[in-house]
Amino acid sequence: MIADSSVINETFLTALLEQAAPSGFERRAADVWLAEAATFARTSEDHYGNVYAELGPEDAPAVILTGHLDEIGLMVSHVNDQGFVHVMNLGGWDPQVLVGQRIRLLAPGGDVIGVIGKKAVHVMDDDDKRKASKLEDLWIDLGLDAADVKERVPVGTVGVIEQPTLRVGTKIVSRALDNRVGAFIVLEALRALKGPDLKHRVVAVGTSQEEIGSFGSKLATHRVDPIAGVAVDVTHETSQPGVKPEKYGVAPFGSGANLSVGAMTSPTIFRQMQAAAKKDAIPYTLSANPRYTYTDADTMVLSRSGVPSAVVSVPNRYMHSPNEMVDARDVRACIDLIAAWIRELEAEPDFTRRS
Structure with a gap:
């Protein structure tokens, strides 16, 4: 039936x-x-x-x-001296969809939530505005000081976009x-x-x-x-x-x-x-x-x-x-x-x- x-x-x-x-x-x-x-x-x-x-x-x-x-996800490749986290693709990403997203990192001591950082439009020159975002030009900002980030987020830590699941009529969004x-x-x-x-x-x-x-x-x-x-x-x-x-x-x-x-x-x-x-x-x-x-x-x-x-x-x-x-x-x-x-x-x- x-x-x-x-x-x-x-x-x-x-x-x-x-x-x-x-x-x-x-x-x-x-x-x-x-x-x-x-x-x-x-x-x-x-x-x-x-x-x-x-x-x-x-x-x-x-x-x-x-x-x-x-x-698809992301993998941490480097944490710089300011505590900004750089990542590599884990699967087939279009970097454009990452801009402005929140990211959940599955850190060893517990998950950490951060945001994807990119140069604000106010400080871009005309060439920057015409360029598509590349992953190497983006970073994750955890809002923590550099020492904390380096201690909590080792190279190889993986992450995914942080988004809730929605039901809209007969549609499911996630x-x-x-x-x-x-x-x-x-x-x-x-x-x-x-x-x-x-x-x-x-x-x-x-x-x-x-x-x-x-x-x-x-x-x-x-x-x-x-x-x-x-x-x-x-x-x-x-x-x-x-x-x-x-x-x-x-x-x-x-x-x-x-x-x-x-x-x-x-x-x-x-x-x-x-x-x-x-x-x-x-x-x-x-x-x-x-x-x-x-x-x-x-x-x-x-x-x-x-x-x-x-x-x-x-x-x-x-x-x-x-x-x-x-x-x-x-x-x-x-x-x-x-x-x-x-x-x-x-x-x-x-x-x-x-x-």
């Missing part, structure tokens, strides 16, 4: 989004994810930061569902939706499958380090050794200004789950998902990815002897910013589609590529 199109487990999603968990430092988000998973599934974790939840017969063929827990919403979806899809009739061992994974190379997915897929997989991520919502449908397809808010069509993804799983969506009247759109998908699927498909895989995405505005935005209706559609596909999957499916 398909749930109301705008109803999701928002308490759990908000708890995930509120955790500071940049690439390689996913512990806080992982703990929230594991605690929720433990209420209905078997759970485990590995040394690399991946967390696992599974249902179904333990000796059955496995299907893996991945959504990455990490978010940093880290890319891709904590994917980690949320795979666990909620697993929850929807709970019952005595599950034929496969289904393993949901909150993966680590996607934003710097999908390294967690590579390790997790090797460990699970699945017969098939689904990576859940975000895609560009296409009704916003500047997003060309000729390149990104048509995936506006409220259009449902977005399915990737491409050379690396499995055409068989793609057709199965289309059939499941049509059977259960789940809305979906398509996007073309002729080479890489730039998701966890890119390492999943190459694991061991190759894992037939699909990519299911949530339309997202303002990606890699403090104010990413998704629609709860699309999140719901992704959950429902993945669960519907697995319910229809044969006990011994054939994923051979056929035209």
Whole structure:
């Protein structure tokens, strides 16, 4: 039975989004994810930061569902003699979105909040005003004296933007939706499958380090050794200004789950998902990815002897910013589609590529 199109487990999603968990430092988000998973599934974790939840017969063929827990962040590279903190990218930043933001640094002795500093417009010359901000021209100001900063914030300390989560109508606004919403979806899809009739061992994974190379997915897929997989991520919502449908397809808010069509993804799983969506009247759109998908699927498909895989995405505005935005209706559609596909999957499916 398909749930109301705008109803999701928002308490759990908000708890995930509120955790500071940049690439390689996913512990806080992982703990929230594991605690929720433990209420209905078997759970485990590995040394690399991946967390696992599974249902179904333990000796059955496995299907893996991945959504990455990490978010883009910053890493301290230097503290100068005035106590200003300089940082490097931890993931793919546009420095323009950092200007004027507050930053939470995960310092060893406890979190520290600071602000991104930049030369004020009043003291800029005309050339400065015309230039885009570069990360090396920005700094973090903690409002402390230099000795305190150097003692509390060693090189290698990581941080994230400090922003609250908002609900506006059916929209959810937050940093880290890319891709904590994917980690949320795979666990909620697993929850929807709970019952005595599950034929496969289904393993949901909150993966680590996607934003710097999908390294967690590579390790997790090797460990699970699945017969098939689904990576859940975000895609560009296409009704916003500047997003060309000729390149990104048509995936506006409220259009449902977005399915990737491409050379690396499995055409068989793609057709199965289309059939499941049509059977259960789940809305979906398509996007073309002729080479890489730039998701966890890119390492999943190459694991061991190759894992037939699909990519299911949530339309997202303002990606890699403090104010990413998704629609709860699309999140719901992704959950429902993945669960519907697995319910229809044969006990011994054939994923051979056929035209």
